[in-house]
Amino acid sequence: MPSAPPQATRSHGHYLSLRNVLVTSEHTAVLNKVDAHFPEGISSVIMGPSGCGKSTLLKVAAGITVPDSGKVYLQGKNLFRLSEKKLLHFRKGNGFVFQDAALWSNKTIQQNLALPLQFHRRELSQHAIDRRINILLEKMDLVDTLNLRPAQLSTGEQKVVSFLRAVILEPSTLFIDEVLPSLDHVMVERLMSMIRDLKQQGCTIIAVTHDARLTSLIADHLVIMNRGRVLECGPFDSVRKSKNHEVISILTEVLSEAATYETDLLDLLGGEKTTEP
Amino acid sequence: MTIGSIGRGVILKAREFLYAAGFMANIFKETLLFAKKKQVGFRVLVMQILFTGIEAMGIVSLIAVALGAVIIVEGISILPRFGQGQLIYTILIIVITRELGPLLTAFIIIARSGTAIATELGNMVINHEIEAYLSVGINPISYLVVPRFLGVVISTVLLTVYFNFFGLFGSFLVTQLIRPIQFAEYFRNLLGSIQVVDIVSSLIKSLVFGVIVSFVAVYQGFKVRIASTEVPQVAIKSVGQGFVLCILADAVITLIYYI
Numbered sequence: 001m002p003s004a005p006p007q008a009t010r011s012h013g014h015y016l017s018l019r020n021v022l023v024t025s026e027h028t029a030v031l032n033k034v035d036a037h038f039p040e041g042i043s044s045v046i047m048g049p050s051g052c053g054k055s056t057l058l059k060v061a062a063g064i065t066v067p068d069s070g071k072v073y074l075q076g077k078n079l080f081r082l083s084e085k086k087l088l089h090f091r092k093g094n095g096f097v098f099q100d101a102a103l104w105s106n107k108t109i110q111q112n113l114a115l116p117l118q119f120h121r122r123e124l125s126q127h128a129i130d131r132r133i134n135i136l137l138e139k140m141d142l143v144d145t146l147n148l149r150p151a152q153l154s155t156g157e158q159k160v161v162s163f164l165r166a167v168i169l170e171p172s173t174l175f176i177d178e179v180l181p182s183l184d185h186v187m188v189e190r191l192m193s194m195i196r197d198l199k200q201q202g203c204t205i206i207a208v209t210h211d212a213r214l215t216s217l218i219a220d221h222l223v224i225m226n227r228g229r230v231l232e233c234g235p236f237d238s239v240r241k242s243k244n245h246e247v248i249s250i251l252t253e254v255l256s257e258a259a260t261y262e263t264d265l266l267d268l269l270g271g272e273k274t275t276e277p
Numbered sequence: 278m279t280i281g282s283i284g285r286g287v288i289l290k291a292r293e294f295l296y297a298a299g300f301m302a303n304i305f306k307e308t309l310l311f312a313k314k315k316q317v318g319f320r321v322l323v324m325q326i327l328f329t330g331i332e333a334m335g336i337v338s339l340i341a342v343a344l345g346a347v348i349i350v351e352g353i354s355i356l357p358r359f360g361q362g363q364l365i366y367t368i369l370i371i372v373i374t375r376e377l378g379p380l381l382t383a384f385i386i387i388a389r390s391g392t393a394i395a396t397e398l399g400n401m402v403i404n405h406e407i408e409a410y411l412s413v414g415i416n417p418i419s420y421l422v423v424p425r426f427l428g429v430v431i432s433t434v435l436l437t438v439y440f441n442f443f444g445l446f447g448s449f450l451v452t453q454l455i456r457p458i459q460f461a462e463y464f465r466n467l468l469g470s471i472q473v474v475d476i477v478s479s480l481i482k483s484l485v486f487g488v489i490v491s492f493v494a495v496y497q498g499f500k501v502r503i504a505s506t507e508v509p510q511v512a513i514k515s516v517g518q519g520f521v522l523c524i525l526a527d528a529v530i531t532l533i534y535y536i
Contacts, residue, residue, distance in 0.1 A: 025503070064408050088414050096412035102405035106397075116413040118317045119420075169413065 014073070015040030015173075015204060016061050021070035023056050030056045032228040033070070040075075043205040043218035048225030048250055054208040055099055055177050057225065061206060062096050062175045063087065092120050095166030099177040099208075101158035103150035109137075109161055110146045116169050136164045140190055156183040163191060167198065174198060176207040180214055192217060226250055300499075301492055304426055307419045311427065318424045325428025329390040330435055336389075338447075340381055341373070341440045345448030348372055353455055366470035373444040374471070374479045380527055382437045383486035386429060387519040391494040394425050395515040398498025399508040407499075426491045433487030437479060474534070482530055489522045 014037040023031040031053045038044045038061065046054045059065035060072060063079050072079040074090060082090065103112050113133045117124055124132075137143045140160050150158055159179055166174060176195075180188055192214065199205055199218050209215060222239040224232040224247045232239045232247050242248065311318070352365035398421065401407050410417045449463050497511040497518070 059408070062412065064411050088416070091411065092414035094412065094414075096409075098405055098409060098412075100405060102409040104406050104409065105400075105404065115317065115415070119413070119415055165409075165413065175412075 014038065015075060016079075016206075017073040018057070018061060019071045019073065021057075021060055021067045021072065023053075023060060023065065023067050029228050031060065031067070034228070034230050036061075036223050036230045036233045038204070038206050038223075039221055040204050041202050042220040043199055043207065044221035044223060045215050045219040046206070046208045046223040046225060047210070047215070052225045053228040054225055057223075057230075058096075058175050058177055058206065058208050062094055063090060064096065092169065093171055094173045094175060095169065095171035096175045097159070097163045097166045097177055097179050101150065101155070101162040103158055103161055103165070105150050108147050108149060109142075109153070112150070112161060113137075113165055113168055116165065120169060132168065136168065139194070140164065140187070154182075156187060159183065160187060160191065163194075167194070171203065173204040173206070176205065176209070178208055178210070180209065180211045188213075224250055297496060300496060303418055304422055304492065304495070307416070307423045308426060310419070311423050314419065318420045321420070321424035322428050325390075325425050326432050328393070329386060329429050330432030333385055333389055333432070333436060334439065336385055337382060337436055337440050338443050340385070341378070341444035342447030342450070344373060344377060344381070345369070345444040345446075346451040349448045349451045350455065353452075363466070366466045369445060369448055369467065370471050370475050373448075374441045374475050375482075376527070376531070378440045378444060379437045379479055379482035379486055380523060382433060382440045382483065383490055383523045384520065386433055386436070386487075387490050387494075387516055387523070390429055390432075391490050391515045391519050392512045394429070394491070394494035395498040395512045396508055398495060399501035399511050400505075402499065402501045403503070403505055403508070422495045425495060426488075429491035429494070430484065430487035433490065434480065434483045437483035437486075441479060478530065478534055482527060485526050485530065486523050489526060490519050493519045493522065 017035075017037040019035055021031050021034045022029060034053075034057065036057065046057060048054050056065060060067050063072070063074075066080055074082070079087070079090070103109075104115070107115070110130075110133060113136070114129050117129045117132065121129075133146070134143060137146065142157060142160060145153055145157060145161070150161070153161065159182065163176075163179055166176075174195075179191065183191065195205065195214070196217060205218055207214065207218065219236050222232065222234065222236050223230060224239060224242075226246060231244060231250070232242050239247070348369055349365070352368055353362075356362050356364050356368075398407075401421075407417050407421075410420060445467060449458075449460070452458055452463065494515045497515040500511055501507045
């Protein structure tokens with residue numbers, strides 16, 4: 001039976017903490033009494049096999065999905081008991097990149113990117129909003145898509161626009177759910193560069209990824225999951241030394257394909273591949 | 278069926294009712310705050326009025342004229358036999374203004390806008406677009422529901438008034454074909470038969486129907502959870518529940534009037 005690290009049961013002292021969180025769907029536990037924490041100002045990476053509950057964990061931590069039971073603490077305060085004003089303030093300060101992009105299909109790309117600014121930066125003129133959108137789209141070489149609807153974009157382009165929508169309000173916390181798959185090499189480089197800049201600016205990043213490059217680029221803190229449970233949660237160095245066979249197995253299995261690229265995370269983990277059961 | 282399963286069914290229904298009541302209270306609260314917040318959603322409201330109100334004027338006109346024509350043709354054929362020819366104006370007012378005007382308008386809006394709203398919101402739930410609104414700090418009730426709710430309520434009231442005018446005017450046009458009558462005489466008789474309570478009753482009914490239609494549509498839309506097959510199901514439910522609740526509300530309001 002895997003045990004959660006001691007820090008995982010504490011709600012205070014961490015930016016975001018999940019305690020005993022249960023989320024069910026169709027009578028199946030997607031998150032099964034999960035404990036996890038995410039420190040402020042550093043980057044956390046959530047890893048685990050497909051369908052293990054990573055995206056749900058991310059949505060619960062972002063305050064998007066309300067758990068069936070358990071608590072989510074934001075700097076020691078119960079997130080779902082915050083006043084509406086404080087919850088709005090928390091969400092305004094966040095960006096969330098969805099696995100399936102989740103762009104608003106009845107709006108153009110320009111409208112998708114403009115809406116958060118129109119809502120929360122009312123002091124900005126339409127001209128200033130358009131300028132900001134253009135700068136972001138130019139960085140990704142997507143200016144031509146400005147007046148298109150999301151359905152007219154490729155899956156990769158949709159994900160990039162979803163990323164741009166998440167960062168357009170200059171968030172202090174960025175939640176990323178598998179943004180890199182289905183992107184070409186150039187787009188990956190551009191996106192990684194933006195993520196690196198955000199990290200350097202002190203943005204708290206919580207990412208779900210199977211990508212070894214992104215993990216090696218940003219991971220200061222790791223959360224390893226399997227079958228709706230958190231197996232390990234702690235600083236990168238601490239988790240990489242884990243003797244938990246399930247954790248080692250997941251790291252090797254999940255990253256085996258991705259690790260054949262430029263950066264071999266398994267090397268970073270100190271040759272754990274040899275200890276695979 | 279065991280007592281246990283009946284009990285569970287009752288508890289489930291009670292929970293659903295309480296959830297719906299809370300959802301409705303939330304909509305009313307956000308509706309009151311709508312003007313204060315100077316929402317970007319004002320554009321959504323205008324678009325909703327355009328779709329629900331303006332674009333429905335054609336079909337409303339047709340049904341109103343047809344209804345007025347039927348009442349006139351039937352009335353002129355039957356009532357004079359009983360020496361009650363003048364009653365045609367009272368019947369016109371009761372049937373068009375007080376009863377069928379608000380009800381048929383509500384039915385048209387259920388069929389056009391109720392299904393559209395339930396389907397649109399249901400698809401947005403499945404595509405995680407509602408979650409996307411939450412993620413950028415936009416309250417979906419405030420941005421998506423309130424403009425649709427207000428748009429449908431405003432459109433229902435205005436379309437009912439339009440239905441009444443068009444039904445009564447249309448009946449005049451039909452009268453000209455059967456038994457030509459002076460415009461002034463027709464409307465003098467009509468105005469002589471109409472009472473303030475008829476107009477108030479029509480407006481109250483249209484307001485109540487507007488609230489019912491919009492609430493049922495958005496509630497059903499948000500009931501979609503994971504599968505696209507749920508979308509047509511909630512669209513059908515929004516029509517069925519809308520019809521039933523409007524007819525029940527109509528009966529209650531009419532009963533109150535006569536009691």
